[in-house]
Amino acid sequence: MAVLDSKVPEGPLEEKWVNHKNNINLVNPANKRNIDVIVVGTGLAGSSAAATLGELGYNVKTFCYNDSPRRAHSIAAQGGINAAKNYQGDGDSNYRLFYDTIKGGDYRSREANTYRLAEVSSNIIDQCVAQGVPFAREYGGLLDNRSFGGVLVSRTFYAAGQTGQQLLLGAYSALNRQINRGKVQPFNRHEMLDLVVVDGKARGIIARNLVTGEIERHGAHAVVIASGGYGNVFFLSTNAMGSNVMAAWRTHRRGAFFANPCYTQIHPTCIPVSGEHQSKLTLMSESLRNDGRIWVPKKKEDAEAIRAGKLKGVNIPEEDRDYYLERRYPAFGNLVPRDVASRAAKERCDAGYGVNKTGQAVYLDFEAAFKRYGKVEALTRGHKNASEEEMIKLGKEVIKKKYGNLFDMYQNISDDNPYEVPMKIFPAVHYTMGGLWVDYNLQTTIPGCFAAGEANFSDHGANRLGASALMQGLADGYFVLPYTIGDYLANEIRTGEISTDTPEFEQAEKDTKERIEKLMNASGKHSVDYYHKKLGLIMWNKCGMSRNATDLQKAMDEISELRADFWANVRVTGSADTKNQELEKAGRVADFLELGELFAKDALDRNESCGGHFREEYQTPEGEALRDDENYDYVAAWEYNENPRDAKLHKEELVFENVELKTRSYK
Amino acid sequence: MKLNLKIWRQEGPNVKGKLVDYPLDGVDGDMSFLEMMDILNEELINKGDVPVEFDHDCREGICGSCNMMINGEPHGPQKLTTTCQLHMRKFNDGDTITIEPWRAKAFPVVKDLIVDRSAFDRIQQAGGYISVNTSGNTQDANATPIEKEKADEAFWSATCIGCGACVAACKNASAMLFTSAKISQYALLPQGELEATQRVEAMVRQMDEEGFGNCSNTGACMVECPKGIKLENIARMNREYLKAEVVG
Ligand SMILES: Cc1cc2nc3c(=O)[nH]c(=O)nc-3n(C[C@H](O)[C@H](O)[C@H](O)COP(=O)(O)OP(=O)(O)OC[C@H]3O[C@@H](n4cnc5c(N)ncnc54)[C@H](O)[C@@H]3O)c2cc1C
Ligand code: SF4
Ligand code: FES
Numbered sequence: 001m002a003v004l005d006s007k008v009p010e011g012p013l014e015e016k017w018v019n020h021k022n023n024i025n026l027v028n029p030a031n032k033r034n035i036d037v038i039v040v041g042t043g044l045a046g047s048s049a050a051a052t053l054g055e056l057g058y059n060v061k062t063f064c065y066n067d068s069p070r071r072a073h074s075i076a077a078q079g080g081i082n083a084a085k086n087y088q089g090d091g092d093s094n095y096r097l098f099y100d101t102i103k104g105g106d107y108r109s110r111e112a113n114t115y116r117l118a119e120v121s122s123n124i125i126d127q128c129v130a131q132g133v134p135f136a137r138e139y140g141g142l143l144d145n146r147s148f149g150g151v152l153v154s155r156t157f158y159a160a161g162q163t164g165q166q167l168l169l170g171a172y173s174a175l176n177r178q179i180n181r182g183k184v185q186p187f188n189r190h191e192m193l194d195l196v197v198v199d200g201k202a203r204g205i206i207a208r209n210l211v212t213g214e215i216e217r218h219g220a221h222a223v224v225i226a227s228g229g230y231g232n233v234f235f236l237s238t239n240a241m242g243s244n245v246m247a248a249w250r251t252h253r254r255g256a257f258f259a260n261p262c263y264t265q266i267h268p269t270c271i272p273v274s275g276e277h278q279s280k281l282t283l284m285s286e287s288l289r290n291d292g293r294i295w296v297p298k299k300k301e302d303a304e305a306i307r308a309g310k311l312k313g314v315n316i317p318e319e320d321r322d323y324y325l326e327r328r329y330p331a332f333g334n335l336v337p338r339d340v341a342s343r344a345a346k347e348r349c350d351a352g353y354g355v356n357k358t359g360q361a362v363y364l365d366f367e368a369a370f371k372r373y374g375k376v377e378a379l380t381r382g383h384k385n386a387s388e389e390e391m392i393k394l395g396k397e398v399i400k401k402k403y404g405n406l407f408d409m410y411q412n413i414s415d416d417n418p419y420e421v422p423m424k425i426f427p428a429v430h431y432t433m434g435g436l437w438v439d440y441n442l443q444t445t446i447p448g449c450f451a452a453g454e455a456n457f458s459d460h461g462a463n464r465l466g467a468s469a470l471m472q473g474l475a476d477g478y479f480v481l482p483y484t485i486g487d488y489l490a491n492e493i494r495t496g497e498i499s500t501d502t503p504e505f506e507q508a509e510k511d512t513k514e515r516i517e518k519l520m521n522a523s524g525k526h527s528v529d530y531y532h533k534k535l536g537l538i539m540w541n542k543c544g545m546s547r548n549a550t551d552l553q554k555a556m557d558e559i560s561e562l563r564a565d566f567w568a569n570v571r572v573t574g575s576a577d578t579k580n581q582e583l584e585k586a587g588r589v590a591d592f593l594e595l596g597e598l599f600a601k602d603a604l605d606r607n608e609s610c611g612g613h614f615r616e617e618y619q620t621p622e623g624e625a626l627r628d629d630e631n632y633d634y635v636a637a638w639e640y641n642e643n644p645r646d647a648k649l650h651k652e653e654l655v656f657e658n659v660e661l662k663t664r665s666y667k
Numbered sequence: 668m669k670l671n672l673k674i675w676r677q678e679g680p681n682v683k684g685k686l687v688d689y690p691l692d693g694v695d696g697d698m699s700f701l702e703m704m705d706i707l708n709e710e711l712i713n714k715g716d717v718p719v720e721f722d723h724d725c726r727e728g729i730c731g732s733c734n735m736m737i738n739g740e741p742h743g744p745q746k747l748t749t750t751c752q753l754h755m756r757k758f759n760d761g762d763t764i765t766i767e768p769w770r771a772k773a774f775p776v777v778k779d780l781i782v783d784r785s786a787f788d789r790i791q792q793a794g795g796y797i798s799v800n801t802s803g804n805t806q807d808a809n810a811t812p813i814e815k816e817k818a819d820e821a822f823w824s825a826t827c828i829g830c831g832a833c834v835a836a837c838k839n840a841s842a843m844l845f846t847s848a849k850i851s852q853y854a855l856l857p858q859g860e861l862e863a864t865q866r867v868e869a870m871v872r873q874m875d876e877e878g879f880g881n882c883s884n885t886g887a888c889m890v891e892c893p894k895g896i897k898l899e900n901i902a903r904m905n906r907e908y909l910k911a912e913v914v915g
Contacts, residue, residue, distance in 0.1 A: 052801040067722065068788050070829055071730040087809060123803040130805035132797045132852065132859050134822035141812025159822055165729055166825060173796035180792045188785065211777055240724040277698045279705055280726045409728070412752055415697070479803050527712040529705075574717045578679060579778040581720055582712070 004257070004637055004652040007439040008112040013658045014094075017116045020440070021483055025490030032057035035489055036498065038205055038220040040192045040247050042069030044164075044470060045453025046226030047171035048477025054178030056482055058489075061218060062175070062184060063207055065191045065242055065584070070172045073228050073240040074473065077164025078285035078406070079148060080156035081470040083121040088145055092153045094118045099659060101468060104150045104337050105433075105461020106611035106627060107661050108260075108635070110654060112440060113458045120479045121471055125157055127478060133170040135159050148466035149286055150337035150666075156467045161285050161405050167470055171477070190216070191584065192247045193515075194508045195223060195254045195449065202449035203498050204505065206512045210584060213577035215512055217505045219498030222448045222485055225251055226477070229432040229454035231264065233592045233599065234544075235536025237429035238270060238283040244588035245595050248436050248455050256444040257637035257650060259457035260434035261595065262603035265464050265612050266545050267430035268294075268341035271413055272361040281428040282413055284364070284406055286466045289334045291369040291399065292423070294341070296353040296362050298322045303353045313355060313363050313422050324348055332666040339463045339612050339625075340666060342427035346545050347623060349426075356424050365422040370395035427545060431469060433460045433612065434602075437637040437652075441484035442476060445637075450485060452476035457635065462611025516576050519586045524571035528585045531566045535559065535589070535596055543600050548616040552604040556597050556645060563593040597644040605649065608632045629661050668694045668760035672707065674719055675767040677776050684776065686765065696756030700743065701726060701733060703755055721780040728752040728893065731828030734835070735780050736767040741832035741891045749830065749893045769831055771840035773878040784831050786877035787845060794869035795849045797859050817855050824851035826894050833888035833896070839880030844888040846874050847904035848896045854907055864911040871908055 009020040027035065035058050039050040042064040054060045066072060084097040097118035102109060125143070129135065135157050136144040145154040159166040178184040187207065194206040196217075204219035227247035231237040252258045269284045297303045297313075298320050305311035324344055326333045336344075345362045348354070355361050371388070374395025378386035386394070396419050400407065407418050414424070436444050436451040438458055443450050453473040460468065542555035566589070574580045609618045609625035610632070618626040635652040670691045677684025691707050698706075701723050708718035724732040733750040737743035743753045758764065766780065774782040799805060825848070833844035850867050853859030859866070882901060889898050 048801065055801055066724060066730075066732070067784060068829065070788075071724055071732050073725070073730075075730045076725045076727050085808075120803070123805075125808045126805045127799075127801060127803060129808040130797070130799045130858055132821075132856050134818055134825050134852065134856065135808075136822075137813055137815050137818040139815050141814055141818075142809050159825075162729065162826060165828075166822070169825065173791065174801050176788070176792040177796045177798060180794070186788075188788075240730065241726060242724050274697050275695060277695060277702050277706065279699075279702050282727055409752070412748070412754065413699075415754075415756065478801050524715075527709055529709060571712060571715075573712055573715070579720055579781065582718060 004437070004650055005439060006110060006652055007441055008110065009440065013111065013115050016112050017119055024483060024487040027486050027490050027493065029057050031493040033059070035059065035492060036061070036220040037222050037224065037485070038063070038218055039224045039226060040205065041072065041226035041228060041453070041455070042066070042175065043072035043074035043226060043228055043453060044168055044171055044473035045455070045477045046072070046224070047168065047175045048474050049224055049226060049452055049481050050184055051171060051174035051178050052478055052482040053485070054181070054183035057183070060178070060184045061187060061220065063187045063190045063192055063205070065189065065210060067189055069175060069186065069188065070169060072168060073243050074168045074470070075165045076240060077167070077470055078161045078283065079287045080146065080158035080163045080467045081124065081167060082148070082155050082467040083125045083157060083471065084118055084155060085122050085125060087143060088154045090153045092155050096153065097121060097155065100151045101459070101465060102461070102659055103664060104465035105463050106625070106664055107461065107629070107633070107656065108610055108654065109459055109461030111656055111658055116480065117459050117472055117475050120475045123479055124471060124474045128167060128170050131170045131174060133159070133166050135166070146287055146290060147335070149289060149335050149341065150332070150465040158287070161287070161403065164470060167474065171474070192227070193250065193512045193587065195251045195446070196505050196508045197254050197446060198502060198504045201447045204500060206508045211579050213580065215509055217500035217509060219500045219505070221489060221492045221495060221498060222450065224450045224452060224481065224485070225436060225455050226452045227455045229435070230592070230595060231429045231432050233535065233596050234429040234539045235532050236273065236278060236281050236540070238267060238281050241280060244591065246588050246591050248451070249591040249595055251436060251444065251446070251449060252640050254446065255640065256446045256449060257437040257639055258434070258598065259437035259635050259637045260462070260602065261599045261638070262543065262606065263433035263462050263612050264429060265338060265431040265433060266342040266427045268338055268345055268427045269364060269425045270428035271410065272356055272424055272426040273358065282409065283428070283430065284410060284423065284425060286338070288364060288403060288406065291402070292334065292364040292366050293323055293368055294325050294334055294345070294362055294364055295321045295323045296348045296355060300352050303355060306355050307357060307359060322353070329666045336666045337463060337465060342545060343614060345427055361424040361426045363422040364425045366399055366418070367422070369399060373398040431464055433457065433462060433464055437635065441487060442481050443484070443488065448488060450481060452481050462613055515587070516583065518567070519570065519572050519583065519590070520576055522570045522572065523568060525569040527571055528582055528589050531562065531570060532585070532589045532592070534562055535592060538562070539596055539599070543603055546614045546616050547603050549604060552600045555600040556604070559593060559597040559600065560645065563597070566590065566593055594644050598638060598647055601645055601647065602636055602638065605636065606632055625664070627663070633661070668755070668758070670694055670758065671763040673763065673765045676719070676779055679778060680775050694755050696754065698755045699726065699751055700737070700753040700755065701751050719780065720778045723751060726751040729828060731830040734769055734782070734830055734832070736769065736835060738765050741769070741835040742893055747893055747895055749828070769835035771834045771879070773840065773842070774831060774834065784829070786879070787829050787831065787842070789877060790842065790846055790870055790873045791849065793873035794862070794866040797853060798862060811857055813857065821852050821855040824848045824855070824896065824900055827896050828894055830893060832891045832893060834879065836887040836891035837880065838885065838887070839883055841882045841888070842874050842877070842879035843882040843901050843904070844892060844896055846870055847900035850904045850907060851900040854903060863907060864914055867904065867907040867911050
C-alpha cells in the first residue's frame with residue numbers, strides 16, 4: 001500500500017459526518033444475524049462498541065485479559081469527560097471544542113475526525129445519563145461541570161474523582177444486557193496473540209485462554225482492536241499493570257500501519273517516584289489544578305535546604321516562592337495544557353529547584369484555596385469577623401468535599417498530610433496518542449480490521465487535552481464504529497461463516513505456539529521484569545520528556561541489543577499449559593522491545609517539537625516547542641518490515657481547511 | 668524490615684493447596700503490599716521457583732482486581748483500603764503475615780491467591796442495567812433533573828469495585844452487599860425505576876443460584892468493604908424485593 005487514503009468525506013466540516021452516514025452502506029437486519037464481529041478489549045471503547053454492535057444484531061465476541069470486563073484500565077480515569085453542551089452558558093460550542101482539541105494537539109490530528117468527536121460529544125452525556133451513570137449534580141438537580149487544562153470554558157462532566165469507573169460501569173452494563181440477550185459472548189481471561197488475515201482481510205484472531213493455557217482460534221467477518229495504549233513501554237507509568245501493546249503490535253506485524261508511536265503524553269501532576277521498588281506511578285487528577293497553585297522556591301539555597309531536609313516548603317515566605325506557571329503563562333496560569341506544564345516542571349527541576357530528595361518534584365499548594373474558600377464560607381455562615389485560622393479550617397472542609405478521596409490517596413501513598421503541607425508532584429508517562437493508523441471509518445490498513453479508543457491514533461494529535469480520551473473511547477464505540485463498520489460488512493453478507501480450518505489459521509496458531517515455546521526455552525538468566533525495567537529506563541532517559549538526535553540513536557541501538565539479550569536469556573518459570581503470569585508478561589515485554597525501537601526511530605525522524613514530542617534541537621529562545629509545519633505536518637504511519645529500524649515510513653499529509661495553523665500560545 | 672510470610676499455594680482448582688513459609692528481607696515501609704509481593708516473586712524467580720500468582724491491575728484502589736486475605740482480614744488491617752493501597756509501613760519488623768485467597772463456594776480458587784469471581788458478572792448480567800438502546804437518540808441529559816442528595820447517594824452505591832471482600836468477610840459468604848449496591852444505584856435514579864421490579868427479582872435469583880449464602884445481618888461485609896458501601900443498601904434491596912413480591 002503506497003498511498004494512505006484517509007477517506008475523509010467531501011463537503012463542509014459541519015456536514016461531513018451527517019452526509020457520510022447518509023451515504024454509507026447499511027446491512028439488512030436479517031443479514032446482521034449472519035455476521036460475526038470480534039472485539040478485542042472491553043474498556044470504554046471496546047465495551048461500548050460491543051454492546052452497540054450486539055444491539056444492532058451482529059454476533060459479537062469480546063476478549064479481555066482481565067477476569068471481568070469491568071476491570072479494564074478505563075476504570076481508573078479520575079477527572080472527567082468533555083462535551084460541548086454549553087450548559088454553563090460560557091460560550092461553548094462544537095466548534096470551540098473542536099478548535100481547542102486541534103490546537104491542544106498542536107495541529108497534528110485530522111480535522112474531520114476531531115470535528116466529529118466534538119459533534120457527537122453531547123450524545124455521549126445523554127446516553128450515559130439514560131444508562132444510569134451518576135454524574136455530579138448541582139443543587140438544582142442539573143449536571144455540574146468543571147474545567148480542565150488548555151481550555152477557558154467549563155465543559156467537563158464528572159463523577160467525583162471516579163469518572164472513568166462510572167462510565168465504564170455504564171458501558172459494562174450495556175454490554176451485560178447484550179450478554180443476557182445472547183448477542184454478545186464474553187471471553188474473559190483471554191489474550192489475543194495474533195491476527196489472522198485471509199486474502200488480505202482480517203478474518204479472526206488467535207487467543208490464549210489464560211487459565212488453561214489453551215490456544216484457540218476464533219473466526220469473524222471483522223475484528224475491532226480496542227486494546228488501549230502502550231504507556232507501559234516506560235515500565236513506570238500511570239497505566240494499569242496489565243496495559244500493553246500486544247494486540248495492536250501483532251496486528252501491526254500482520255500489516256497494519258502504526259502511526260506516530262513517539263507521541264506520548266506526560267501528565268504533570270503525579271506522585272513522584274520514591275524508590276527502586278516502585279511498580280507504577282499514581283496520578284493526582286488534573287482537576288486539582290483548578291484550585292492548586294504550582295511553585296518551587298525562588299532561591300536555589302532554599303531548594304537545597306529543602307532537599308537536605310533542613311527546611312520545609314510551608315516555611316518559605318510568599319515572596320520567595322516562584323509560581324512559575326503563573327509567571328510564564330499569565331492567561332492560563334496553572335491550567336496550561338499538560339505538555340506545557342510538564343516541561344515547565346522539568347525545566348525548574350533541571351535548573352536545580354526540585355523539592356524532594358531526588359530533586360524531581362515541585363509543589364502543588366492549596367493554601368490560597370483554603371483561604372479563598374474559607375473566607376466565602378465564613379461570610380455565608382454569618383461569621384463576619386472570622387480569624388484567619390477559622391477561615392482556613394472552613395476552607396479545608398470545602399476542599400475536602402471537592403477532592404477528599406484524592407487527598408486521602410495522596411496521604412496513603414506518600415505518608416504526608418496534604419491538608420497541612422503542600423503536595424509534591426512530578427510528571428509521569430500517562431497516555432499514548434500514537435497507535436494503529438485508521439481512516440475516517442476507523443479501519444486500519446488491513447481491510448476488516450478496525451481500531452478504536454486509545455489503540456488508534458486518530459483524534460488527539462501530538463498532545464491530548466484532559467478529559468478527551470474518555471470522550472474519544474465512547475464516541476468511537478457508541479456512535480462512530482457501529483455505523484462505519486456496516487459500510488464494510490455490507491459487502492460481507494454473502495461470505496458465510498468464517499471457517500477456522502484454513503491454512504492461514506493453522507499458520508497463525510503454529511507461529512504463536514512457536515513463540516511461546518521459544519520464550520519458555522530461553523536460557524533463563526533474568527526475569528521478565530529485569531528486562532522491562534531496563535527498557536523503561538532507556539525510554540525515560542532518552543525518549544522521555546525531551547529528546548535529542550544523539551540520545552535517540554543510542555536508544556535504538558541499546559533497545560535492539562536488549563531485545564537480543566531478552567530472547568536469548570529471559571527466564572520464564574512454570575509451564576505454558578496453566579495460568580502463568582510470567583509467560584503473559586514475557587509475551588508483552590517482547591512486543592514492547594520492538595515497539596520501543598520504532599518509537600525512538602519515529603522520534604528521531606521528526607525534526608521538530610510538537611505537543612508531547614519535544615526535540616531539544618527545536619525550541620524558541622524562551623524554551624517553547626518549535627513546530628515545523630512546512631516539513632512535518634503529516635501523520636507518520638510505519639509499515640512493518642521485520643526489524644523495527646527497517647520499518648517503512650508512509651506519510652498522511654494533514655490538510656487544514658478550517659483552522660489556521662498558529663503557534664500554540666497560552667501566555 | 669524482615670518478614671515471615673505464610674502464603675497459600677495451590678496449583679489449580681482440583682489440586683489440594685497448602686500454606687508455605689517464605690522469609691523475606693529488605694522490605695521498605697514505602698512499598699505497597701503488592702510491591703512487597705513483587706520482590707518476593709523476583710526472589711523466587713531468581714531461585715528458579717515458580718512465583719506466587721495474584722490478581723492485580725490498576726494498583727490505584729479502583730479496579731477491584733487485587734484480593735487477598737491478610738492475617739484473616741480481606742485486604743489486610745487498614746480500613747477502607749484495597750491491598751494495592753495498603754503500605755508496608757503498617758507492619759513491623761519481624762511480623763509473620765498469613766496470606767490466603769478469598770474463601771467462598773461461589774469463588775473457586777483458580778491458582779494460588781487467584782479466585783474466580785465471574786459469579787458477580789452473572790448477577791449483573793441477570794438484570795443489573797437499564798434497558799436503554801445505545802443509539803444516541805436518548806433525551807437531553809438535563810431533561811430530568813435529579814435531586815442532588817439522591818444523585819449523590821446513587822453515586823456512592825455505584826462506587827462498589829466488585830472486589831468480593833464482602834463475600835470473603837461474611838461467615839455465610841453472602842453477596843448481599845455487592846448485589847444491593849447495584850440495585851440501590853438504579854432504584855435511586857428515575858431512569859432505573861421502571862424496571863426496578865424485574866431487576867431486583869432477577870438479580871436476587873441469580874445470586875442464590877450462584878451459591879452465595881444468606882445474610883444474617885452481622886455486618887462484617889461493611890466493616891471490610893474498601894469502598895465503605897453501606898448496609899442501608901441491603902435494607903433498600905430488601906424493601907425493593909418485598910415490593911416486587913407484592914406487585915409480582
Ligand atoms: C489514572 C488515569 C486517569 C485518567 N483520567 C482520565 C480522565 O479524567 N479523562 C479522560 O478523558 N481520560 C483519562 N485517562 C485516559 C483514559 O482512561 C484512557 O485513555 C481510556 O480509558 C482508554 O480506554 P480504551 O477503551 O481505549 O482502553 P482500556 O480501558 O485500556 O482497555 C483495554 C482493554 O483491552 C484489553 N486487552 C488489551 N490487550 C489485549 C489482548 N492482547 N487480548 C485481549 N484483551 C486485551 C484489556 O483487557 C482491556 O479490556 C486516564 C488514564 C489513567 C491511567
Ligand atoms: S460491596 Fe464493597 S467489599 Fe463488596 S464487592 Fe463492592 S466494594 Fe468490594
Ligand atoms: S489493583 Fe486495582 S484495586 Fe488493587
